[in-house]
Amino acid sequence: MPLLSILKYLAILVWSGFVMAPLTWALTTSFKTANGVTSGPTYLPWIGYEPSLAGWRSLFGGAGGIDIVRPYLNSVIVTGSASLISIVLGTLAAYGLSRFSYRTGFVKNADIVFFFISQRIMPPIVLAIPFFLMLQFLDLLDTRLGLVLVYIALLLPIAVWIMVDFFDGVPRQIDEMAMLDGCTPFEAFRRVVLPNSLSGILVAAMFCLIFGWNDFFFAFTLTFTDTQLLPVAIVSLNSSVTPWWSLSASALISVAPLIVIAIVVERLLSRGTLAGAIR
């Protein structure tokens, strides 16, 4: 094997170790008990420490733990539907902003795009009180619908931002050609531009899912007990003695969907079938 490839694989190996270490650490810790955690770094079950399912049991209604299934489902539903709606609306809005000129007084396309993005400039705390009051007024506090609405407000700007940028990179001639071929403007979008834009949509969807899934602040401020989301449920695990084993198990279980998404997106993009190049 030539020296260069040896070095390449060596570098990949080092980097993999770097990436895998925390996950491995969390994995071993999740099977440990208090004794196993405090007796120094050990990695091999039965040899280094006595494995136990206590950490995992505490996530599924075990003693002193929580039931993670409901918050998990809540998170999946809220993040999933908010992301889906944001992607659909965001893609449509972005296409319009990329292709048509709007003008209301001094407000033009660029201003509208900035208006979307500006929603994410403020620190979340600024939004917390208005959101709380609005949901209270609508009687949607501590409900999944309320959270979905709030998350759409948070995720839509991301979707619009990414998709405007993407559509701006798709030559107008594609739309024009489709219209010459007999499509109405909307058909041109649906039948030609959209199938060409899956990579952009995929990336935008990934960002929406990640941001939605990881939000703690709004999930915490806008819910009480009925509609807990995963991050909030995990925090409630913490007590006077930190249950490292339960926290490790919950960390793994909450990062799992993101890893799956990252792998799927990476696969699809690298397969090239979704490559965005037009010419």
Next chain:
Amino acid sequence: MATIHLEQVGHSYGSAVYALEKTDILFEDGKTYALLGPSGCGKTTMLNVISGLLYPSDGRVIVGGKDVTRMPTAKRNIAQVFQFPVIYQSKTVYENLAFPLRCRGWDKARIAPRVAEIAELLGLTARLGQSARRLTADEKQLVSLGRGLVRNDVSALLMDEPLTVIDPHMKFDLRRRIKQASDKTRHTVVYVTHDQNEAMTFADEVLVMSAGRVVQRGTPQQLFESPCNRYVGNFIGSPGMNFLSVERDGDRLLWQGFPVFSDERVGRLAPGAELMVGIRPEHVAFAKDGVTGIPAVVQGVQHHGNVDVIDAVIGSERLKVKARSSLAVRDGPLRIVLPVERTRLYVDGTLLF
């Protein structure tokens, strides 16, 4: 297939300058037209106005007797091919070619043979099942062309320098195929190009454009023999027409003291006008006897295959002459003749006769 009439059509992209000056232009049914002119002269703007990608700021667009000025592109039934290949990446070559037909609601049984026919014409048959993304730039442009040609019921076929990105050795062949296809369907074809050879060989009629205006339209022969002004004379032909400053002497025109033109109309010209005669380098002849004609000195001969482009100096002026290589013209003195039937008179830059 239809006649296209631009009635007082003009377009400005929002500034006071018109990209396309208001004009009346008629494209007759079933003829092939070439729009010829440098970049930015309004050729593409005119095409987009016809196809409806652009609504003109002035005038009316009449296609087949119908006012389509504000009609959306999809309803106009016009095919257009752009300068750079536009293909639908997510579709196969077959789906790309079939797309215009599917959009127009053709049924499958009719689409398949038609697509096969066009693929055959363009040499794409072997590629039909492939993803359009994987084609070379040449092949992509062929697919674009194919989508333009596939509908045989279009009102007009507009082509915007479709061969720019095509390999030079394929250009000739493709031009022939396009001509073949359009002759067969008898489409009204408007072909934009800045390549005069393309325009001259391809079109029934050529429209020379400059700065948003059609400067002259006519058959390739008319443009070559009687360019209406110095711009067209210089633009058409390679090298362009010779324009020689002349002085009036009664009914005669003198160039460097030698009579080159004589007509009773010359005597009636208003004084003070700038007078020039134009003559094509191809039309300049040599005096065989060595006595008649205008004495010149050859200062440089460029060989272009079987013709030579000769740089001749007469007094203070230079003249380009195109002659067969077999004449073997060399640097040195020579006597030239400007055939009077090939000589045109330009007054203040515009053709008089």
